Amino acid sequence: MQKDEAAPENSSLHERLLDAALVFAGSTGWSDRTFRKAAQSVNISEEEACAVFPAKGQGLVQAFFQRGDTTMETMLLAEDLTTLRFRDRVARAILLRLTIMDGQREAVRRATSLFALPLNAHLGARVTWQTADLIWNCLGDDSEDVNWYTKRMTLSAVYGASLLYWLDDLSPNCNASQEFIDRRIGDVMKIEGFKSRMRQNPAFSTLMRGIDNLGRQFRRPNHQGAAAASTRSRDDDERAE
Helix, strand or coil, X not given: CCCCCCCHHHHHHHHHHHHHHHHHHHHXXXXXXXXXXXXXXXXXXXXXXXXXXXXXXXXXHHHHHHHHHHHHHHHHHHCCCCCXXXXXXXXXXXXXXXXXXXXXXXXXXXXXXXXXXXXXXXHHHHHHHHHHHHHHHHCCCCCCCHHHHHHHHXXXXXXXXXXXXXXXXXXXXXXXXXXXXXXXXXXXXHHHHHHHHHHHCHHHXXXXXXXXXXXXXXXXXXXXCCCCCCCCXXXXXXXXX
């Protein structure tokens, strides 16, 4: 996962700037204007703020989603998910990530508008991928080949769609979002079930073995995002990145 832009000695200022930006982001978006207002709110110059967030508004929106990811990681690893089916663990992680942002929906809405611009599409893809990567790591994913990529691509699509649905969900306890997430995961499971039947079908088993062999030629990246539960320390993550 890409690191926050702030250096360790600026971590307090980093959080203060982000908190200040959240006051304005719902109305003025994750813009340079919001960045300037945040700097003024914490009584520093724009130049000083640029030392913490060189990318200004874009740096702030990345930090916003990274903060939410960190909160989700802490909460998710503290939960006992062993009694849940794996698909329900994934659904729980997605819903948890969304509800963390409950009081900041307008800021999230402005972020999605920013990501919808062609010049910023890569930024939206990055923060979505990072969330999906973290969820898989927290759930103990140990895939090494092309499955490492396809799992994150699939979860990114499910999470992205769920985020857009959740923005307009006014149901109690986000029940409608939970049902939406379950349906999307159900759709993915249907695809996986179809692939399994293809492997068992004599007419297609050779083709599927060829695809599987090709997939095994892929390798997961050497650098990793946040640590999976009880598998790596924070220091290990920093060295790996």
